[in-house]
Amino acid sequence: MKERALIVDDDPELLGILKKYLENHGLETITAANGAEALAAAPSGKPDIIITDVEMPRMDGFTLCRRIKDNKVLADIPVIIMTGKKVSEADHLSGYGYGADDYVVKPFSYALLLAKVKAMLRRAARGKKKEAVKKKGDLELNLEARTIKIKGKPVKLTSKEFDLLHTLTANPGRVLSLNSLLEAVWGYNTADYNDPHTVEVHVSNLRRKIGAFGKRIKAVAGHGYKFE
Numbered sequence: 001m002k003e004r005a006l007i008v009d010d011d012p013e014l015l016g017i018l019k020k021y022l023e024n025h026g027l028e029t030i031t032a033a034n035g036a037e038a039l040a041a042a043p044s045g046k047p048d049i050i051i052t053d054v055e056m057p058r059m060d061g062f063t064l065c066r067r068i069k070d071n072k073v074l075a076d077i078p079v080i081i082m083t084g085k086k087v088s089e090a091d092h093l094s095g096y097g098y099g100a101d102d103y104v105v106k107p108f109s110y111a112l113l114l115a116k117v118k119a120m121l122r123r124a125a126r127g128k129k130k131e132a133v134k135k136k137g138d139l140e141l142n143l144e145a146r147t148i149k150i151k152g153k154p155v156k157l158t159s160k161e162f163d164l165l166h167t168l169t170a171n172p173g174r175v176l177s178l179n180s181l182l183e184a185v186w187g188y189n190t191a192d193y194n195d196p197h198t199v200e201v202h203v204s205n206l207r208r209k210i211g212a213f214g215k216r217i218k219a220v221a222g223h224g225y226k227f228e
Contacts, residue, residue: 003121004028006047008038008064009082010056018051021110022117035059039067042074043163043187048124049117050079062100069099071184072167078120080113082106136169139213150213160185161206164199168217168227177224199225 005027009015012033019029030045032038034056042050050068054061061081068074078101101120104113132144140149146162148155157165163185168176178196182188186198203225207214216228 002026002028003048004030004046005117006030006032006038006042006045006050008032008035008050008052008056008061010034010053014053018110018113022114025114027117035061035064035067038064039183040187042068042077043185044159047077049120050077051113051117052079052081054081054083065100067183071187072170073163073184075099076124078102078124080104080116080120082108134169136172137213139169139210141166141169148210150210155209157206157209160202161209164202164206165210168225172227175220175223175226181224 003026005022007015007018007022007029008031009018010033015031015033019031022029030041030047032041035052036058038050038052039059050064052061052064059067061083065079065081068077068079079099080102081100082104084106102116104116132142134141134143138151140152141162142148143166146159148157148162148165164181167181167184176184178199179194181199182194185202188194203217203219207217218226218228220226
């Protein structure tokens, strides 16, 4: 399976060039014109790496990086930030504080960008192999195959149900608000969409499918849900 890059830039010409270059070198690509579009596309697009510009409308690259790293489902995705010459060293340091993994400064060599992408993907792949299967009591989650087993028996989940279960079990004992789940699992900007019914319906369906194990997903009135 080819690895996938999410490229984010409000310059359609550069976006097209990078898309073609990376695809010619063996990667799949998806694109977004700003950080808000990228954050919405990432959960379903499942990129292995994100390459983002800094200065963009709606949501800039630094904010996108912070939102990615604060998102329990997306946090492990490496992020390369593309900056202009006017971006200061202090801004670069701030970007690392937001969770950026590396930088390239425009104008940059496409070969250099590709080398950085390949190096990060190799490191990320080694990390994924170590944590491909996670166990929580009778539950076994295979993060690569995106499958689960309860007491050794496979249980079929939708993509969102899998992401919801993974997010909850990755934060045992922690109350996750409805808004944080909408952001982490669905990639919604809760300033634009915050319907709690979306989460409630999926939790209900998830509990039904995983049987007695679903009792460990607790509703916290007025707040959200937690996994015990």
